[in-house]
Amino acid sequence: MAVLPSHILQGADDKSKNVATAAVDACKAIMEVVSPFAIDLLMPALLAGMSVKAKPSQKEATLQIVTTFASKAPKAVGYALVILVSPVADLTCDIKKEVKLAAVECMTAIAGCTGNRDLEPFLPSVVEAAQSITNTHKCVEKLAGCIFVQNVEAPALAVMLPVLSRGLNDKSEEVKRTCCQIVDNMCKVVEDPAAVLPIMPKLDPLVRAATEKIADPEARAMAEKALKTLQKSAEGCETKEISAEEALKQVKAALGDKATGDEVFEMQALHVAALAATATNMRSFDAADWKTYIGALEPFSGVIEELRAKLEVASKPREEIEEEDTDGVDLYKGSFSLAYGTLTLLRDTKMHLKRNRFYGLLGPNQCGKTTLMRAIANEQLEGFPKRDELKSVFVEHEIEDVEVDVQDDGFPILSVDKPGWWWVVYTCNEVYKIEKIATEEQVKELMKSVGFGYPGGPDRAANLELPVTSYSGGWKMKMQLCAAQLMNADVLMLDEPTGHLDVDNVLWLEDWLESFPGSIICTSHFTPFMDKMCTHIIDFHDRKLKTFKGDKSKCLTQFAEKYPEKKSYFELSNEIMKFTFPEPGAMEGVKSRSKVILRMSAVSFTYPTKDKPTIVDVSLTVSQVSRVAVIGANGAGKSTAIKVLVGEQKPTEGSIWKASGLRMAYVAQHAFHHLEKHMQETPTAYIMWRFAGNDDKESLEFKSKELSVDEATARSQKWCIDTVSGAVRRVTSVAEDAKQNKQDEAGVVIPDAAVNRRQKKKEKTYEYEIKWQFKSMDQNSWVEKEILIKMGYLKLVQREDERQAAMAGLMTKQLTQPSVEKHLTDFGIDPESASHTQINQLSGGMKVKVVLAAAMWQNPHVLILDEPTNYLDREGLGALVLALKDYKGGVLIISHNKEFCDGVATEKWIMVGGFLRIEGESVADEAEVQGSNQAAEDVYDGAGNKIIVNKQASLSDKDKKKVIKDIEKSIKDNKKKVMTDEEVWELEDKLNELKEGLKAEAPA
Incomplete structure (x- = not known):
């Protein structure tokens, strides 16, 4: 029942050594028997002993007492740390050596009372920082690297106050920015808003001042972000502090007739009430601790458990009561927190799963939907049943490489290089370790039943004998569903399952899921699918999970009606997010x-x-007004056609032509493969690597490197530089003059690289500056494009054309951090995520934005997107739709999202069994059409003479027939390839236009 009166501590500074020693011994004796819950009663004396007015000896003694108490009652000191830390930190700079040493020891002791494992390695720096401003700078720099995963509570926040106070008052804006980043990181992992309230009066003004005083825009943005995070972390806090007076009423009520009312009883009751109030405010409700440290004396020992129970109930804030699902069998009911890197995704949230339910998982990008499902599947969610108790399977688009055994040469075999049936067997038996072993025959029969092709069976887009790498996202998902079915999974988790599926396969998936006996947790941006399948909605809201129970086939609709503020989940809108695409620029x-x-x-x-072609006799054209949706069933050849168009695959028959200087951006179906090697880098660093030297390294990787038969034959021929003219020519045959042969052999040259390009004077062709193998740069030669193609070096020419096109696209951009950050901002990526967050810490939606922004860095004339809607939330989709409408380049989209396609495309390329059918058309806007019609078009014949073709309306039928003959003659005379393919096609288009005009005007 002892407390520490201030006058006892004052005795530590008595002139008499005996008195001073006795005072210190008395204080230590009291601290040995005092209850840990007496910390609030002790604080007045402790603060007085460390105040400015206290004598040095008194300060030293007080610091020693606090140090001792910290080792005895760390939780109690942690609770009081917000009050203790600043006085102790100040005394680490005291002019008296004895006081300073005692303060450093005390600071070390109380800093160890935070209970936060993430902070432990940095605590010595925190103690050092209290002693000087130089050490503060070093500490701030170190703390910036601290990743907070454990929930941050009041003690951890409190111990940082001295460092943050000095840092936020520092002259250096970089130090201020880093302090704001630390505040932001810590407050994101605060579980209980009440933990922030004690530090708000001190920290809020400092961070707010940083937002007003920092001049650097990027640093100021970090400060503004930290202020929002700080304030949000304290939102919704219902403080339930219990006073000693309130606790005293509960004590007397519990005692009833046993309350005597005499002076001794009143003193004892008041002391017990004060201890009980402190224990309650510390949220410490261990029954044994209450019995030992609060109610050891009679008559209180008999009622201490009743008092503890009443005060525990009184301390709890009122929680929002959700509608309970009382029917059915429970699979899981509990609470947990979830963090990812420096982000707190969920804090102390509840989740209740029942058997045979379909839970739709809703929330914005980077809220933690995929992370939650992956954490459950990987047995990383605290308190969630393990797989041997509750079989949980996670189905996603991307399948990671797994090293499964070692070959004879010592190299591991990756599972994705194995056949599809083997992957399913391995996944069931080795990854999930089910009791019932999945055999090869079981797996093959099941995969056949869900549509896979097989030897001797139907020729499908995916064959169960082919490696997993050859499967599209839809087939990979089917393969994983086979594994889930074989394992009799209790909980099946699906991440965007409809993303790669056509209409027929979506119907197949719905039927398959209807018959699935377990429960399903699913995230999808495809509203009709979710509305049809969901029985419940689990919504991410302010780091909590809120469950909504609805009627099947209209659950999502009912949710939207009840929570209209959630409409962004269901509408393609850019009210919250906006993308801005760069202007493509002119082409020669x-x-x-x-x-x-x-x-x-x-x-x-x-x-x-395969024996049969995937695409057959496909002809199409693209312009900068193209708005094309490429649609068709899975396996119809959509992605293959696009891969051939962009150069990822080489056509078996036919040809691809593109205008000189054309820049294309291609975002593949599995967009993340662009980022796989750069997960430890920031988005800014990735783009700066990818486009260093004006080359798109990703583009060069997917270009087909195989030589055609003609190119291989051409390269087998020998070429030389003529000693007289300096021109490159083919080496003469052996039958020619021996002397000439000898001279030619000595001058044989092989192109090593094209280093520049120029247009030949008065001609519409190019020459390329060639660096020759084994020759120095000063021996470079200019070689005509046609000669290089004849030599078999078309790809060398194409690469230089692409480099020149890329350089033209970057005339207004510099590959610097500020420029890249600005570009990323146009795609919804803030500077903090762009330059201070590793790619592996970004959500799927943010990664898609990074890939899209990187693809648009060179201001392309044509953007090709294969399944761009995967992983983007509704806000992102809305922003993408409106950006594509405003974009001045051509757009080609492969997507099964009808709503998205209808919002963008006016032309459809329909693939059916490898054949193409075109519906609709892409047209320029009215203003552009009027502008282009004002000028006459100039067309040249094979000899370079201009053919004047005015608007059809101004030509007589006789003139039109004459122009038709001139054009036909020009095309016929082009056997010697005087004109380029582009010029021939332009003439053919004009010819067809004139013929159609004559036909239309002919009498019926």
């Missing part, structure tokens, strides 16, 4: 956006592993 010889700049002519393509 292209004066109209409607002019054809990319053409596929009679192209067929057959994969080496």
Whole structure:
């Protein structure tokens, strides 16, 4: 029942050594028997002993007492740390050596009372920082690297106050910025808003001042972000502090007739009440501790448990009561927190799962939907049943490489390089370790039943004998569903399952899931699917999970009606987010956006592993006004056609032509493969690596490197530099003059690289500056494009064309951090995520934005997107739709999201069994059409003479027939390839236009 009167501590400074010693011994004796819950009663004396007015000896003694108490009652000191830390930190700079040493020891002791494992390695720096401003700078720098995963409570926040106070008052804006980043990181992992309230009066003004005084925009943005995080972490706090007076009423009520009312009883009752109030405010409700440290004396020991129970109930804030699902069998009911890196995704949230339910998981990008499902599947969610108790399977698009055994040469075999049936067997037996072993025959029969092809069976887009790497996202998902079915999974978790599926396969998936006996947790941006399948909605809201129970087939609709503020989940809108695409820029010889700049002519393509072609006789054109949706069933050839168009695959038959200087951006179906090697880098660093030297390294990786038969034959021929003219020519045959042969052999040259390009004077062709193998740069030569193609070096020419196109696209950009950050901001990526967050810490939606922004860095003329809607939330989709509408380049989209396609495309390329059918058309806007119609078009014949073709309305039928003959003659005379393919196609288009005009005007 002892407390520490201030006058006892004052005796530590008595002139008499005996008195001073006796005072210190008395204090230590009291501290040995005092209850840990007496910390509030002790604080007045302790603060007085460390105040400015206290004598040095008194300060030293007080610091020693606090040090002793910290080792005895760390939780109690942690509770009081917000009050203790600043006085102790100040005394570490005391002019008296004895006081300073005692303060450093005390600071070390109380800093160890935070209970936060993430902070432990940094605590010595925190103690050092209290002693000087130089040490503060070093500490701030170190703390910036601290990743807070454990929930941050009041003691951890409190111990940082001295460091943050000095840092936020520092002259250096970089130090202030880093302090704000630390505040932001720590407050994101605060579980209980009440933990922030004690530090708000001190920290809020400092961070707010930083937002007003920092001049650097990026640093100021970090301060503004930290202030929002700080304030949000304290939102919704219902403080339930219990006073000693309130506790005293409960004590007397519990005692009833046993309350005597005499002076001794009143003193004892008041002391017990004070201890009980402190224990309650510390949220410490261990029954044994209450019995030992609060109610050891009679008559209180008999009622201490009743008092503890009443005060525990009184301390709890009123919680929002959700509608309970009382029917059915429980699979899981509990609470947990979830963090990812420096982000707190969920804090102390509840979740209740029942058998045979379909839970739709809703929330914005980076809220933690995928992370939650992956944590459950990987047995990382605290308190959630392990797989041997509750089989949980996570199905996603991307399948990671797994090293499964070692070959004879010592290299591991990756599971994704194995056949699909093998992957399912391995996943069931080795990854999930089910009791019932999945056999090869079981797996093959099941995969056949869900549509996989097989030897001797139907030729499907995916064959169960082919490696997993050859499967598209839809087939990979089917393969994982087979594994889930074989394992009899209790909980099946699906991440965007409809993303790669056509209409028929979505129906198949719905039927399959209807018959699934367990429960399903699913995230999807496909509203009709979710509305049809969901029985419940689990919504991410302010780091909590809120469950909504609805009627099947209209659950999502009912949720939207009840919570209209959640409409962004269901509408394509950019009210919250906006993308801004760069202007493509001009192309040489292209004066109209409607002019054809990319053409596929009679192209067929057959994969080496297949007998039948995947696409057959496909012809199409692309201009900068193209708004095309490429649609069709899975396996119809959509992605293959695009891969051939962009150069990822080489056509088996037919040809691809593109305008000189054309820049294309291609975002593949599995967009994340662009980022796989850069997960430890920031988005800014990735873009700066990718485009260093004006080359797109990702683009160069996917270009087909195989030589055609003609190119291989051409390269087998020998070429030399003529000693007289300096021109490159083919080496003469052996039958020619021996002397000439000898001279030619000595001058044989092989291109090593193209280092520059120029247009030949008065001609529409290019020359390339060639660096020759084994020759120095001063021996470079300019070689005509046609010669290089004849030599077999078309790809060398194409690469230099792409480099020149890229350079033209970057005339207004610099590859610097500020420039890249600005570019990323146009795609919804803030500077903090752009330059201070590793890619592996970003959500799937943010990664898609990074890939999209990188693809648009070179200001492309044509953007090709294969399944761009995967992982983007509704806000992101809305922003993408409106950005594509405003974009001045051509757009090609492969997507099964009808709502998205209808919002963008006016032209459809429909693939059916490898054949193409085109519906609709892409047209320029009215203003552009009027502008282009004002000028006459100039067309040249094979001899370079201009053919004047005015608007059809101004030509008589006789004139039109004459122009038709001139054009036909020009095309016929082009056997010697005087004109380029582009010029021939332009003439053919004009010819067809004139013929159609004559036909239309002819009498019926």
